[in-house]
Structure formats: structure tokens, C-alpha cells
Amino acid sequence: DIKPDNIYLRSNGQPMLIDFGSARQAKTDGEQTGKIALTPAYSSIEQYPGIGETGPWSDVYSMGATLYRCITGKPPFDSLKRYQAKQAKQVDPYIPATEFDRPIYSRHIRESVDLAMALMPEARPQSAQQLQKALMGQRITEDDSKKTIRPSGNFRPDLIPDVGSPMTYTRKKKTRSFFEKLFFLAVLGPALAIFALKLMVQFEVISEPELFDRIEAARSDTRDTVIASIDSLDATLYDKWGIRIKPKQNTASAEPVTDEPAAAEVPVVSAPFKLERAVTHTLKGHQAEVVSFAFLRGSDALASLDNEGRVRLWDTVTGLSLHRLGNGTQIVGAISAAPDGKQLAWSVAEEIFLHDVAQRKTTGTIGDHDGNVRLVQYSPNGQMLAAVTDNRSVYVWQLPEAKLVHRIDRVPNEISAIAFSPNSRLIAAADSRGEIRIVAASNGGEIAKFFGLKEGDGIRALAYSPDGHWLAGSGPESFLKLWDTGIDVNDRRMDSVPGALRGLQFSPDSKWLFAAGDGDVIQVWDVETGKMARELKTEHKKLTSISIAADGQVLATAGEDKRIRLWR
Secondary structure, three states: OOOHHHEEEOOOOOEEEOOOOOOOOOOOOOOOOEEOOOOOOOOOHHHOOOOOOOOHHHHHHHHHHHHHHHHHOOOOOOHHHHHHHHHOOOOOOOOOHHHOOOOOOOHHHHHHHHHHOOOOHHHOOOOHHHHHHHHOOOOOOHHHHHOOOOOOOOOOHHHOOOOOOOOEEOOOOOOOOHHHHHHHHHHHHHHHHHHHHHHHHHOOOOOHHHHHHHHHHHHHHHHHHHHHHHHHHHHHHHHHHOOOOOOOOOOOOOOOOOOOOOOOOOOOOOOOOOOOOOEEEEEOOOOOOEEEEEEEOOOOEEEEEEOOOOEEEEEOOOOOEEEEEOOOOOOEEEEEEOOOOOEEEEEEOOEEEEEEOOOOEEEEEEOOOOOOEEEEEEOOOOOEEEEEEOOOEEEEEEOOOOEEEEEEOOOOOOEEEEEEOOOOOEEEEEEOOOEEEEEEOOOOOEEEEEEOOOOOOOOOEEEEOOOOOEEEEEEOOOEEEEEEOOOOOOOEEOOOOOOOEEEEEEOOOOOEEEEEEOOOEEEEEEOOOOEEEEEEEOOOOOEEEEEEOOOOOOEEEEEOOOOEEEEO
């Protein structure tokens, strides 16, 4: 019984279908009185008694209805009411998913949902595999159709009952064979156990989520026990006879990147984020304009990169320079710090350098890419590093071994900004024509694509809010907008933006958005109201970069005056 109420989200975010108690009615020759459990809005028309043959296409309809609810935020019209409207020669009350303004979902996904919601069974994808291909933007081939079981053609729309009629039918009782009886005896014990657990849930002895968490924990414990037993047996056989029953693992390789990266540790902000700030230090030492910087160890240290390719590390408490890196070049990119503050990555020309902060030593470079690197960014969980090159490509490496995972090279225009989602699963990439792509960080698969600006105007900066609810983008001509990443589509464009913006940064509590413009003023926007809360005058000749420490204690700004100012 596929419907939103029967989909349980585990603690790791994985969905799981629960409650398999609803009966599936199959064609039989007999007669037996019974009832069919139907859920309005999520059941296909052939699931009504005596109407037609159910099959995989029926589950496709229910899956489409569930996805429709996720995309639109509303349940679809019941299939029975839709058919009755059709019989009365009225307009189908179903509103296609493609008619909803949901740019975060690609059009082919919404079209696939509409296809799955077709009223007649033969008009839908005939299997879960076909629906999956449609959702992934793949074409359903003739071979797929040949392998698929199709409705037999016994669909009887003339037998559809009224809405208020009882949903009952009859069939003959069928004599059970010996093997059928033996089978029922074999499953009786587990069935009784499941029934007992269901009673415990019903009488609130244990909650359903707690029950499934315990089942998951038991599975994990069993797996660990089996692995430990195999390891013990393997060690014993090797010690006595030199035999191994499991292949030797390569300790130099790390676990592959999956669709579900481990959640990053969220910095604990000891006090509410303060808007009132004052400059505590002005850092001098760069001989060229500072274009990028990143905080280390919470807010105790700062790494900065100028447009000649030189890197400096600063103590933000004393304002003293700790270390200098880089030889200088005219082709520079950006700098990024790992979430744990132990490693730095910065780009100069075609090279990406990795630096161990504790050892004060550059440990190596990253290759496997073409062109000059313009942007680099660590994922929030520290397991990936993304880079943008001037050949319109995005590269993603798995850390710590710096193994290339995938390359996104289908972008027709120059990429001007990227941002990881807080859970590290998505990458947002904007180009010089104003188009924004949302792709899966693990494999580069495109999830959504839309124009943030009118076509032709480029996005200069992107930023996800730490709570993942907003994606902010800025560009020329006083453009600043927040896109709602949920289903409510509460997008908002900020009014009265004084000029072009070059940098964006959310506060750690996601309540405030800091925007650096072409002038010397930082604009602070209230995310909830979409109104400007205040302005901070920086005394820079022209702002070039802005950053807020993960703990919210320090704000850093840089400008064309080659100086960095720290605000507390």
C-alpha cells in the first residue's frame, strides 16, 4: 500500500516502505466475501473491485501519486472521481505536476509523475523499472516493453461503483492442497510474532519508529557479529595453515563515496549570533588584492589568498601572521579549508595544493583535471573536494586519497559559482548566463536546472543556508534572491539592493544573509522577512570577499586596499 503515510524515514534519511497489511486482490475462480483496503487519492482505478486487473502498473500509479504529493505539497484527485468526471464529459480535475512552479524538480521528473498518474492502466509505465528509467530521464526501449507484463484487457470501467457503495466482492472458497497447508504452518510462527509486535505498537507499548530503529540496530549487530566471526576464523586458518577465506584489503584505499555521505559535525554556537560588530584587527601583509579566505580551527585562525597566488595564515586572536605560502602568479583561483580545520586546499593556475595545517607543510597536489582552476570547495562533511576549471567543467575528488570520483562537463557556459548543500549530497553550480544546475555530489547526476536570472545575466555568488532551507544567489543589476529548497516554493527576491553583489554568507543560525557589494558596505538581510536589517561600513575601498567563522564569533572582510578586517 504505497502512500506517504506508509513511508518511514530512518535516522540516516533513507526512506522505507512499511505496513504491508493491505490485501492485494488477485484473479481467482472462486467466491469469498471480503473487503478491499483502498486509500483515496493513492489507489488506481483498477484497484476497485471487479473493475480490472491489478499488477505492477497499479503500484506505478500509487508511486506517482506519492511523488505528486512530494512535489506539489497536495494529494492528487482520487482516480474514481477523475473517472466519474470523464464519464460525465467534464474536465479531468487532475492538475498535472508540470503546471506547478517547482524549478528544483527537473521537468522530465514532473512529466514522469504525470505519466504514472494516467487514469487508464495501459497508458502508464508498466513496471517499476520503466518508471525508474523515466524519472532518470532515460528512454523506455522496445526491449523494456517486451519484458513487461501488461494488463490483460479485462478493464471494466462500466462496473465502477458509486463513491458511497460498499467495496465488497465474492469468490468461491478454494480447497487448500497439502503443500499449501504446510506452507501456512511454516509461516504461522513468524506471522504471530509480527502480529504481536503490531499489537505492541497499537497499544503504544512501543512506537513504530522505535520498533524499526530496534530492528535496524539488531540487523547491524548481527552483521557485526558475522563479520567478527569471519575475521576470527580467517585469522585462525591463516595462523595454522596459511589459508585466508577473505581477500586481503588494501588499507590505502578508502570507502567509496555513496549517495549518503556522513553528516558533517555542526559547530555549536555558544551564544546567539550578534549583528552588532566592531573591527578588532586590521591584517596587513598582502602585496596584492585579497580574493579569497577561509577560517581554521573554528575561528582561531584564518587563511587568505591574494590575486598573485600568495597564501598567508593569520592568528585571529592576536592579528599576527603565522605562515606564508605560495610563490606568486598572475592566475589565481580560490582557497578552502576542510571542516575539521586540519587541511587547506587552494588553486593557482592549473594546480591545486593541499596543505597540512598542523605540520605547516604542503603535502601534495591534485591532478586529473584540465585547465586553470578558478574555484575550490570542500564538502561540509570533509569527504569531497570540488573544483571548477576555465574549460567549463566541475571535478569532484574523494578524500583523503584525492581520487577523482566524477567530472561534470556538460555545462555550455562558464561556471561562475558553486556551493555544496549542508548534507554534502548536492552541488549547486551557476553559470555566466544565469542558469543554475543542481547535481548529485556522488555521481554528478542532474537533479534540477533553472534560470536564476533572466537568460544572459550571470550569477556571481551562491550559498546554501546551514539549515539547508535556502539557496541564495546574487548577480549584477542589484540582484539578490532566495530559493526555497522545500516544497512550499516560498522564493523571495530582495528589493532595494544598492548594486552588484560579489560575495554571500549566511550566519550559522541561518537567520541572516550577509552580502558584499562593489562598494565598501556589507548588507545584512533578514532571511525570514526578506528585508535589509542593517549595513556595516567596512572602510575598504571596494569589497572583494566576506566570510563568517563556523562558530559565528568572527566576521572577516577583504577589499582592494589589500587589507583584511576582523569583526567581533
